Amino acid sequence: MPISSIAFVRSSALFLLIGVAALLGIVATNLLLFERTQSYYDNVLLARDTRNMVASLLSRLQDMETGQRGYLLTGDEPYLAPYEEGKAEIEPLLQRLRERMDAYPEIQPTLSQVETLVTTKLAEMRDTVSLARDGRRADAMRLIETDQGKLLMDNLRQLLSDMQRAMEQRVSEEASAQQSSASLLRWTTIFGAVIIAAVVLGAIWMVLLYTRELGNARKQVEQLNIELEKRVKERTADLARANEEVQRFAYIVTHDLRAPLVNIMGFTAELETSLASLQAYVATVEGREDDPAFAEVKTAADADMPEALEFIRSSTRKMDGLINAILKLSREGRRQLKPELIELNAMLEQASANVQHQITEADGEVSLDIAVPTMISDRLSLEQVIGNLLDNAVKYRDAQRPLRISIVARPAIDNTIELEIADNGRGIAQQDHDRVFELFRRAGSQDQPGEGIGLAHVRTMVRNLGGDIALESEFGKGTSFKINLPRDLRAALGSRNS
Amino acid sequence: MSQDAKPVTIVMIEDDEGHARLIERNIRRAGVNNEIIPFVNGTDALKFLFGADGSGEVQSGQQLLILLDLNLPDMTGVDILQKVKSNQHTKRSPVVVLTTTDDSREIQRCYDLGANVYITKPVNYDSFAHAIRQLGLFFAVMQVPETD
Numbered sequence: 001m002p003i004s005s006i007a008f009v010r011s012s013a014l015f016l017l018i019g020v021a022a023l024l025g026i027v028a029t030n031l032l033l034f035e036r037t038q039s040y041y042d043n044v045l046l047a048r049d050t051r052n053m054v055a056s057l058l059s060r061l062q063d064m065e066t067g068q069r070g071y072l073l074t075g076d077e078p079y080l081a082p083y084e085e086g087k088a089e090i091e092p093l094l095q096r097l098r099e100r101m102d103a104y105p106e107i108q109p110t111l112s113q114v115e116t117l118v119t120t121k122l123a124e125m126r127d128t129v130s131l132a133r134d135g136r137r138a139d140a141m142r143l144i145e146t147d148q149g150k151l152l153m154d155n156l157r158q159l160l161s162d163m164q165r166a167m168e169q170r171v172s173e174e175a176s177a178q179q180s181s182a183s184l185l186r187w188t189t190i191f192g193a194v195i196i197a198a199v200v201l202g203a204i205w206m207v208l209l210y211t212r213e214l215g216n217a218r219k220q221v222e223q224l225n226i227e228l229e230k231r232v233k234e235r236t237a238d239l240a241r242a243n244e245e246v247q248r249f250a251y252i253v254t255h256d257l258r259a260p261l262v263n264i265m266g267f268t269a270e271l272e273t274s275l276a277s278l279q280a281y282v283a284t285v286e287g288r289e290d291d292p293a294f295a296e297v298k299t300a301a302d303a304d305m306p307e308a309l310e311f312i313r314s315s316t317r318k319m320d321g322l323i324n325a326i327l328k329l330s331r332e333g334r335r336q337l338k339p340e341l342i343e344l345n346a347m348l349e350q351a352s353a354n355v356q357h358q359i360t361e362a363d364g365e366v367s368l369d370i371a372v373p374t375m376i377s378d379r380l381s382l383e384q385v386i387g388n389l390l391d392n393a394v395k396y397r398d399a400q401r402p403l404r405i406s407i408v409a410r411p412a413i414d415n416t417i418e419l420e421i422a423d424n425g426r427g428i429a430q431q432d433h434d435r436v437f438e439l440f441r442r443a444g445s446q447d448q449p450g451e452g453i454g455l456a457h458v459r460t461m462v463r464n465l466g467g468d469i470a471l472e473s474e475f476g477k478g479t480s481f482k483i484n485l486p487r488d489l490r491a492a493l494g495s496r497n498s
Numbered sequence: 499m500s501q502d503a504k505p506v507t508i509v510m511i512e513d514d515e516g517h518a519r520l521i522e523r524n525i526r527r528a529g530v531n532n533e534i535i536p537f538v539n540g541t542d543a544l545k546f547l548f549g550a551d552g553s554g555e556v557q558s559g560q561q562l563l564i565l566l567d568l569n570l571p572d573m574t575g576v577d578i579l580q581k582v583k584s585n586q587h588t589k590r591s592p593v594v595v596l597t598t599t600d601d602s603r604e605i606q607r608c609y610d611l612g613a614n615v616y617i618t619k620p621v622n623y624d625s626f627a628h629a630i631r632q633l634g635l636f637f638a639v640m641q642v643p644e645t646d
Contacts, residue, residue: 258598262619263516
């Protein structure tokens with residue numbers, strides 16, 4: 001199953017989100033449950049405390065009763081100490097119990113009963129003690145014998161123990177609630193941990209899967225790259241072979257064409273030598289002017305034959321020029337390029353200086369605008385290219401206006417340099433823009449000597465330098481040649497050879 | 499003059515009969531009258547130069563001058579040049595390479611192999627004749643027999 005990187009990012013984000021949510025859930029539940037446990041704990045403490053208060057109330061009352069009875073039996077004042085202590089503590093105890101009744105509404109009525117009974121009991125004890133103090137012990141004993149005090153005490157004991165039980169009930173209820181909350185906390189934590197673990201495992205699984213796929217993809221890309229490089233290498237080798245073949249072909253053809261040409265030229269010269277003897281002989285003959293046959297011979301020797309020989313000569317000369325041009329091109333293609341650092345400004349100044357006197361004759365001037373100081377290229381080729389173009393600019397100027405040539409060098413994309421050589425010459429008609437770069441093709445009126453080799457040669461050299469040449473021209477206005485060359489020939493050669 | 503001295507024989511290895519004829523005419527016109535033995539292919543020329551056994555023994559003591567075209571139908575003139583210059587009996591014979599090739603690497607190679615003169619066959623007849631005449635002078639010197 002392929003994973004796109006978007007899907008991977010999405011699922012990773014989702015996992016992260018789930019993990020964060022689970023963690024937040026666990027934290028929130030923990031806090032909540034902790035709070036609740038705390039309150040349960042407080043409740044337990046409070047219930048226990050209340051129970052203790054109830055117990056101490058009972059014990060106080062019992063202590064007081066014990067003190068009352070001891071005093072009544074003995075009449076000794078020290079027996080009354082517990083009674084006096086209790087009397088001071090009962091009311092605050094009851095007060096505190098009353099304050100707790102908001103939390104324990106179920107024992108509210110019991111407490112009211114207790115309060116009434118306590119008041120009555122306290123009154124009973126107070127009465128008996130004051131009677132005894134007044135020396136009326138017998139009255140006091142009588143009051144005791146009515147069993148009213150005992151009944152009150154029994155009732156109180158009963159009620160207070162009810163209250164204690166109720167409080168214990170509360171304690172156990174809160175404790176069990178606390179326990180269930182603790183267990184809930186445990187289960188939430190376990191649940192959350194399981195989710196987080198699942199998310200982490202899922203994320204790890206995704207990452208592993210994705211990493212493995214990345215690895216596979218990279219391997220595939222590498223494989224493709226190798227194949228591509230191999231194919232490019234093969235194609236380049238094919239092209240180089242084809243190019244070499246074309247050049248060898250041109251070379252062989254020119255040589256094989258030259259061999260018969262040598263004969264034609266050589267034997268033409270032989271003929272000329274023979275003709276010279278013939279002419280010399282004809283010139284010495286006298287007295288045969290009337291013979292029509294002789295007249296014919298004379299015409300042949302003096303006019304027809306020299307004319308024919310002249311045509312043969314001019315034709316062979318032309319053919320020789322063409323063959324030389326092809327040879328030059330094929331040799332240029334096979335020449336070993338020597339990349340070196342070239343100061344463009346100096347080179348272009350030198351190139352324009354080379355045609356300076358022709359430019360001055362044409363009342364013209366050359367402007368240089370070199371924004372690229374140096375480049376690495378083959379000096380000889382570059383000099384020939386620029387020299388050729390400048391020669392053309394001078395040769396095909398417009399006689400109607402002073403010649404203006406501008407040479408501009410500027411950086412171009414892909415680490416190349418654009419060299420522009422523009423003139424205001426007679427221009428090249430639109431339909432000839434491609435033709436002028438072809439071998440033996442020329443454009444415009446044929447009023448200048450030339451064989452149609454220059455621009456073909458220029459294009460071959462520029463392409464050899466890893467660049468290309470294009471022209472913009474308007475007939476009658478001027479021509480601009482734009483040459484695009486790599487800034488560093490070594491890099492271009494390197495990519496061609498590897 | 500030593501009695502052993504023999505006149506220089508010119509061996510012309512040139513497949514194009516027209517070229518051969520032109521070369522011969524111009525050599526003669528330059529006043530060189532040495533015997534010229536023409537060959538139109540490399541195999542025959544090698545047989546003559548090195549004998550049937552290929553040792554070159556047959557040329558021992560012979561004075562040869564070899565005019566050599568590089569474009570031969572059955573082999574390249576460079577092979578012949580190499581063989582001539584590496585055989586002890588023929589290596590002192592001067593070799594004039596005459597061809598249409600004016601490739602500088604090829605010229606360099608011929609000189610490296612021991613060619614004495616390299617002449618590009620020019621279509622310009624005058625300079626061709628001039629070159630041949632210059633060679634004629636060279637031949638004339640060659641014709642002086644050795645004194646030992």
